[in-house]
Amino acid sequence: MAELSPFKRVKAAAVMGVGLGIDIFDSQPDFRVLIDKHRGGFDFLEVYSRGDWEHTDDLFAEIPDDVPRTYHHEGLDPVGPKLCPDGPIEGCAKNQRLLNPPWTVEELAVRHIDGKYTDFFFPAILNKQCVQATVANLKALEKRIPGPLLPENAPYEFAVGDMHLFDFMNEVAHGAECGLVLDLGHVWSYQLCVGKGDQPDDRIESLDLSRIIEVHLAGARIEEYEGGRIYRDLHGAGPIPEESMFLLRELLPKLPNLKAITIEVEDATEAAAVEQAQQVREVVRRLRPAWLEGVHVS
Amino acid sequence: MSLEAQYRAIYQLMYKRRTRDAFQQGKFRRFDGLDDAEAEQVCNVANLRQDVVVQLHANDIGTNWYMPRFPATWIALQVALDCDQAELTMRFTDSAAFETRLNDDSDGRALAGFVDELAARDEALKSAGWMPELLRYERMVRGHWPDEVNPRVEAFGWDVGGIADALLEKELFPVDEVASSLHLLLYRDDAGVSEIALSADQARVMRKVLNHLPVDDEPPKIVAKCRRVLNQLRS
Numbered sequence: 100m101a102e103l104s105p106f107k108r109v110k111a112a113a114v115m116g117v118g119l120g121i122d123i124f125d126s127q128p129d130f131r132v133l134i135d136k137h138r139g140g141f142d143f144l145e146v147y148s149r150g151d152w153e154h155t156d157d158l159f160a161e162i163p164d165d166v167p168r169t170y171h172h173e174g175l176d177p178v179g180p181k182l183c184p185d186g187p188i189e190g191c192a193k194n195q196r197l198l199n200p201p202w203t204v205e206e207l208a209v210r211h212i213d214g215k216y217t218d219f220f221f222p223a224i225l226n227k228q229c230v231q232a233t234v235a236n237l238k239a240l241e242k243r244i245p246g247p248l249l250p251e252n253a254p255y256e257f258a259v260g261d262m263h264l265f266d267f268m269n270e271v272a273h274g275a276e277c278g279l280v281l282d283l284g285h286v287w288s289y290q291l292c293v294g295k296g297d298q299p300d301d302r303i304e305s306l307d308l309s310r311i312i313e314v315h316l317a318g319a320r321i322e323e324y325e326g327g328r329i330y331r332d333l334h335g336a337g338p339i340p341e342e343s344m345f346l347l348r349e350l351l352p353k354l355p356n357l358k359a360i361t362i363e364v365e366d367a368t369e370a371a372a373v374e375q376a377q378q379v380r381e382v383v384r385r386l387r388p389a390w391l392e393g394v395h396v397s
Numbered sequence: 398m399s400l401e402a403q404y405r406a407i408y409q410l411m412y413k414r415r416t417r418d419a420f421q422q423g424k425f426r427r428f429d430g431l432d433d434a435e436a437e438q439v440c441n442v443a444n445l446r447q448d449v450v451v452q453l454h455a456n457d458i459g460t461n462w463y464m465p466r467f468p469a470t471w472i473a474l475q476v477a478l479d480c481d482q483a484e485l486t487m488r489f490t491d492s493a494a495f496e497t498r499l500n501d502d503s504d505g506r507a508l509a510g511f512v513d514e515l516a517a518r519d520e521a522l523k524s525a526g527w528m529p530e531l532l533r534y535e536r537m538v539r540g541h542w543p544d545e546v547n548p549r550v551e552a553f554g555w556d557v558g559g560i561a562d563a564l565l566e567k568e569l570f571p572v573d574e575v576a577s578s579l580h581l582l583l584y585r586d587d588a589g590v591s592e593i594a595l596s597a598d599q600a601r602v603m604r605k606v607l608n609h610l611p612v613d614d615e616p617p618k619i620v621a622k623c624r625r626v627l628n629q630l631r632s
């Protein structure tokens with residue numbers, strides 16, 4: 100029997116519901132406190148390891164089996180000119196073995212250029228060459244990492260290339276036969292780069308929405324300058340921008356294969372984290388109530 | 398035609414100020430390895446927006462990488478060079494030393510290279526001859542040691558502890574500081590690095606004790622004190 104494509108595998112996964120993206124190394128929010136004291140506030144955890152895939156074993160072991168989880172890796176640099184070194188690949192496979200997530204999220208960005216670590220996620224250069232390299236990388240990674248990868252649109256502060264982000268994402272998803280994470284704040288960050296900041300959903304109909312398996316929401320800060328605005332991720336340390344919530348309301352009814360909504364809450368207090376989850380859950384209840392049936396917190 | 402060259406060009410626009418300035422001033426028209434279409438795509442981003450982004454990231458690098466780890470050195474550099482954090486970072490990222498970093502330079506090796514470069518040629522650092530030793534002290538206190546010898550006696554050519562205190566506690570930039578030696582016993586465990594100040598005599602004896610050398614000719618009081626301090630540290 101032929102192996103199922105990564106897209107078919109994630110499409111077949113169960114709905115996870117509304118979850119919290121937490122960093123396993125953070126003392127705030129502390130995932131143990133979230134699990135012990137706020138288990139009614141989230142359906143699953145999306146677990147990050149801040150690029151430090153080596154020192155996760157003991158911490159991962161503290162997550163009880165009955166807490167559903169996805170995994171967010173860092174360091175595969177899937178949009179780079181060539182495949183990343185063995186370390187991050189082996190680290191990803193190891194952490195999948197420990198967590199057993201239905202999929203693993205990885206940014207469409209590079210964290211290294213010429214082997215040099217950068218201070219932020221350099222988002223994909225938006226052109227055909229980068230599509231080709233990304234598809235080749237994702238296919239090579241698929242052979243070495245057992246669980247399916249779910250690439251996520253990275254934040255843009257300025258965009259390089261002659262393609263639209265949504266065309267780039269479509270071509271990557273179709274070329275690598277994978278699903279996608281759509282980070283709604285990052286969509287807006289891109290729109291701010293291309294002069295469409297006032298229309299966060301500009302050209303959204305051109306995106307193949309059937310590929311969106313997971314949606315991300317996060318707090319952000321907007322930097323204004325005389326020529327425009329720049330989106331800066333704050334994750335849990337700030338409110339979710341209205342533009343991201345607008346995109347959520349717009350898209351919720353249009354995502355046939357949506358399995359998970361993650362609110363990235365690094366640095367938030369536990370109470371603020373579940374409050375943001377509640378804010379999102381209300382929107383889901385109103386616009387797509389059936390989607391939450393059968394998940395942990397209905 | 399290469400994607401690699403495009404990322405390299407963007408990297409230079411982000412971190413290499415002299416290269417970016419030269420490009421924006423038209424002193425060269427394309428980065429190595431780019432064809433016409435790629436050169437145009439890169440050219441399109443070298444604008445005001447990208448300048449603002451560079452500033453934001455320069456501040457991020459200072460705030461996230463250096464201020465939490467080597468605060469006294471990071472502050473002292475801004476005072477000595479009479480610049481703000483973003484400007485300091487941009488000078489630093491433009492240097493060859495920045496390229497020697499491992500990951501986010503958590504051990505400060507790239508910053509140390511930058512400080513050494515400055516100390517060797519920059520007039521502004523002449524009145525702060527203690528800067529390289531201050532950074533060596535901050536790196537050691539954070540556990541970045543040149544070898545695994547632990548505990549160890551370390552001698553500094555300046556009173557770097559006092560200098561760090563002045564910068565961080567009193568917000569004073571030491572002027573007219575004179576070279577003097579500071580001897581520290583450093584001990585590293587899971588909780589971090591402990592430091593104990595020693596006199597020159599104590600340092601000499603402590604070295605002997607640590608190296609299991611004869612101490613018969615040393616003052617018994619000092620020998621006893623060294624043994625006591627070591628026992629306390631290790632318990």
Ligand SMILES: [Fe+2]
Pocket residue numbers: 251282315316363
């Ligand atoms: Fe995200």
